[in-house]
Amino acid sequence: MTGPLSGFRVLELGAIGPVPFAGALLGDLGADVVRVDRPPMPGATVEPPSRFDFYNRNKRSVSLDLKQASGVATVLRMAARADVLLEGFRPGVIERLGLGPAQCQEANPRLVIGRMTGWGQEGPLAREAGHDINYLALTGALHSIGVADRPPVPPLNLVADLGGGAMYLAVGVLAAAMEARQSGRGQVVDAAMIDGVSNLMSAFQAFQQRGQWTDTRGENLVDGGAPYYGTYETRDGKYIAVGAMEPQFYAALIDGLGLKDEPLPPQNERSAWPAIRERFAAVFRTRTRDDWMQALAGREACVAPVLSIAEAPLHPQMQHRGVFTRFDEVLHPTPAPRFSRTPGSLRRPAPSAGQHTHEVLADWGVAEGASRP
Numbered sequence: 001m002t003g004p005l006s007g008f009r010v011l012e013l014g015a016i017g018p019v020p021f022a023g024a025l026l027g028d029l030g031a032d033v034v035r036v037d038r039p040p041m042p043g044a045t046v047e048p049p050s051r052f053d054f055y056n057r058n059k060r061s062v063s064l065d066l067k068q069a070s071g072v073a074t075v076l077r078m079a080a081r082a083d084v085l086l087e088g089f090r091p092g093v094i095e096r097l098g099l100g101p102a103q104c105q106e107a108n109p110r111l112v113i114g115r116m117t118g119w120g121q122e123g124p125l126a127r128e129a130g131h132d133i134n135y136l137a138l139t140g141a142l143h144s145i146g147v148a149d150r151p152p153v154p155p156l157n158l159v160a161d162l163g164g165g166a167m168y169l170a171v172g173v174l175a176a177a178m179e180a181r182q183s184g185r186g187q188v189v190d191a192a193m194i195d196g197v198s199n200l201m202s203a204f205q206a207f208q209q210r211g212q213w214t215d216t217r218g219e220n221l222v223d224g225g226a227p228y229y230g231t232y233e234t235r236d237g238k239y240i241a242v243g244a245m246e247p248q249f250y251a252a253l254i255d256g257l258g259l260k261d262e263p264l265p266p267q268n269e270r271s272a273w274p275a276i277r278e279r280f281a282a283v284f285r286t287r288t289r290d291d292w293m294q295a296l297a298g299r300e301a302c303v304a305p306v307l308s309i310a311e312a313p314l315h316p317q318m319q320h321r322g323v324f325t326r327f328d329e330v331l332h333p334t335p336a337p338r339f340s341r342t343p344g345s346l347r348r349p350a351p352s353a354g355q356h357t358h359e360v361l362a363d364w365g366v367a368e369g370a371s372r373p
Helices: 018-028 069-079 093-097 101-107 132-139 158-183 193-200 202-209 247-256 270-284 289-296 316-321 357-363
Strands: 009-013 032-037 059-063 084-087 112-117 188-192 229-233 239-243 303-305 324-327 330-333
Touching: 009 018, 009 069, 018 032, 018 059, 018 084, 018 112, 018 158, 032 069, 059 357, 069 101, 084 158, 101 112, 112 158, 132 158, 132 193, 158 188, 158 193, 188 193, 193 202, 229 270, 239 289, 247 289, 289 303
Parallel strands: 009 032, 009 084, 032 059, 084 112, 112 188
Antiparallel strands: 229 239, 239 303, 324 330
């Protein structure tokens, strides 16, 4: 295997969303990630081909019944050989299964246990169900996204599940694993999406506390309120994204729009923002998206075309950098970030449940069905 995490063993208890995404990130960087899946149920609905399950690429799968003592014992034997265990159950579930931190770290005192929840392990909401949009709602992030006089807009499930969840989980377990190599002692990493998103919102918390951010959507600096930071429709019904915040970039934008000699109000006169935005919108509607990109190219006006998911891989910059890679007949995002000496790689398509049970147990030196760890 290649990558900076080559030789690093991750045991992932089957979950959805942020846990498998974090596991795939570690797998992309070379870790040996083994996912513990439930045994397939007879007559179960046929899922889409596993190669489209990008969150489970670069993993192997073992099938174990965690409701059976033999399955729990096998997981504990695997935990004894792992560097990290990832789980995303509701609080208390793995303890009831017999796979809580006490049992796993008895089997392996160096084990790092990454626990992923939305609300956290404790508190009045800890055992409540939820999804990305619910966790965003509690942090102030969801309230801040959208336009004035309209409901808040969910930013896909990128912010809580992946940004505030998976990324903080991955950083946390890697930091704890580094410390464990020095101390010889593992620990529990308690990653909650409301914690991660609140960290991501730290700049806006600061803006609000010093009076530079209002609770009205669409009237602030980077929420679409500023006319130089937002999107504009073009003549063909497509959009241009503008981010000309700094004075020199704003001046370049004004020049590129042909408004250099027009008496516009000062850039940061907030009362004039609606009028400036209306003027920009009228100008952008005079040309197509691609015409504008050609006209504004090289001006440092901080503009970009708003591409669809299908269009994104075709853009020259994306192609030059190789942001997407064709693997197993499917177009994947290339592993990120990039490493100069130990690059990550795409090595395995997502497995079907239990595809590697015997192979993994043999590799990890685990006796299947043993009664003790």
